Amino acid sequence: MPTHVNGKDKGQVMLYALSTCQWCHKTKVLLESLGIAFDYEYVDLLEGKEQDEAMAKIERWNPAGSFPTLVIGDTRAIIGFRESEILEAFGA
Amino acid sequence: MNPAVITEAEIDAAYAAYKTDAEKNGYRLNPDEDFVKNLIRGLLKNGQRYGYRACPCRLASGIKDQDLDIVCPCDYRDSDLEEHGACYCALYVNEAIASGKQTVAPIPERRPPRSERMKAGSIRVASTTERPVFPLPVWRCKVCGYLCAREQPPGICPICKATKERFERFV
Numbered sequence: 001m002p003t004h005v006n007g008k009d010k011g012q013v014m015l016y017a018l019s020t021c022q023w024c025h026k027t028k029v030l031l032e033s034l035g036i037a038f039d040y041e042y043v044d045l046l047e048g049k050e051q052d053e054a055m056a057k058i059e060r061w062n063p064a065g066s067f068p069t070l071v072i073g074d075t076r077a078i079i080g081f082r083e084s085e086i087l088e089a090f091g092a
Numbered sequence: 093m094n095p096a097v098i099t100e101a102e103i104d105a106a107y108a109a110y111k112t113d114a115e116k117n118g119y120r121l122n123p124d125e126d127f128v129k130n131l132i133r134g135l136l137k138n139g140q141r142y143g144y145r146a147c148p149c150r151l152a153s154g155i156k157d158q159d160l161d162i163v164c165p166c167d168y169r170d171s172d173l174e175e176h177g178a179c180y181c182a183l184y185v186n187e188a189i190a191s192g193k194q195t196v197a198p199i200p201e202r203r204p205p206r207s208e209r210m211k212a213g214s215i216r217v218a219s220t221t222e223r224p225v226f227p228l229p230v231w232r233c234k235v236c237g238y239l240c241a242r243e244q245p246p247g248i249c250p251i252c253k254a255t256k257e258r259f260e261r262f263v
Contacts, residue, residue, distance in 0.1 A: 020134030020148035022127055022181065023198070044151055047241070055206065066201035067149060080198030 002039035003076050005032060010090055011073040013038035019045055024068040031051040031070075034092050043067070060071060098136045106132045117252060120175075120190035122182050131183050135164055141228070149181035150203065160234075160257055161203060167234045168202040185225075232262035 002014065015031065017024035019042040031038050043054045054063055061077035062069045070078045070086065078085050114121050115198035122128050134148025147162040148151035156192035169179040176199045177186040189192035203209075203214040208252055231245040232238070 016151065018151060020128050020137055022134070023149055053149075059205070063205050064201040064203070065151070067151065068102070075256055080200075081188055 002041040004039050005037060007035045010036045012015055012071075014071045016054060016069040016071070018067045021067050026081045026083075027068040027070060027086070030086055032087075034087075036090055039056055046088070050056060057074040059070040068070075096140065096257060098133055100142070102136060103129050103132050106136060114184065114251075120187060122185050122196070123177060123190055123192060124176070131181055146179055150201075158209070163258075165234050165235055165252070165254075166203075170236065171197055172202060229261055230263035231259045234258050234260055 005050055006075070011034060015024075015028060015038055017028060017040055028040060041054055043051060043058070057071075058067075058069045059065050061071055062079045065077075066079060068079075068081060072078070072089055076089070078089065107125075110132065111121050120235060122131075131148055135145040138144070138146045138152060140147060141155050142152050142156070143145075144156055144159065145164045146159050147164055147166050150166075152159045152162065156163075165184070166180065169184055171184055171189060172179045173184060175227065176197070177189050177194060178184065178196045178199060180199050180203075181198045182199075183194045185196065186194075189196055221257070226241060228241040228243060230239055230241045233245075233249040233252060233254055235254040235258050238251040239248050240246065245256050247256050248254070249258070
């Protein structure tokens with residue numbers, strides 16, 4: 001189950017990350033600093049079928065299956081720690 | 093069994109080892125020491141989890157044979173350094189970034205996607221019957237490109253110290 005972070009509602013914001021990845025960490029810190037509500041999942045901490053399902057969801061947006069993959073409103077994805085794109089997506 | 097906690101002393105020791113090793117071999121670590129230490133924490137954590145230090149910014153399968161290409165230093169490091177000035181996780185950087193003249197930007201993933209990796213065969217053992225041109229098979233280190241002609245790949249790459257399993261049959 002993804003972990004929820006409370007904040008301003010900007011629609012569905014889902015961060016797929018790795019617990020060991022510094023670029024994922026930077027992305028999560030940026031989202032927290034924006035004060036928006038989002039969910040995140042550390043895919044490396046999932047096992048078996050749960051991990052496969054998470055990867056399948058990521059690959060729909062990002063065929064390389066890389067991290068971080070940030071899915072916004074089920075309409076767009078930002079792949080990698082792209083600070084200016086993330087800020088722009090949330091009107092910050 | 094709970095994995096042992098990785099201490100700051102272990103991270104500092106590993107950091108010193110990575111730095112010395114990099115500089116001895118003509119590479120540079122990212123000048124952001126905190127960032128590098130966090131990457132090293134991830135590498136040590138992966139070492140505990142999987143038994144090998146898989147790239148902290150990539151999802152390891154837990155099956156070493158499938159993850160050899162992302163064991164640090166990964167097979168993609170030199171190409172990414174050449175093209176983007178940093179390796180994928182940005183542990184290793186070029187001189188411009190190391191000296192603060194340039195910054196690290198997100199690097200696209202060069203590793204083939206899961207679906208393609210599953211198809212790729214692995215070459216580990218020389219065929220003694222197939223010798224197209226040379227009297228000996230030629231082996232290539234997938235980390236640094238070192239080539240040698242001998243019956244079997246060396247146990248450890250004399251250039252970059254990668255282990256035998258990181259070699260592929262080249263000719």
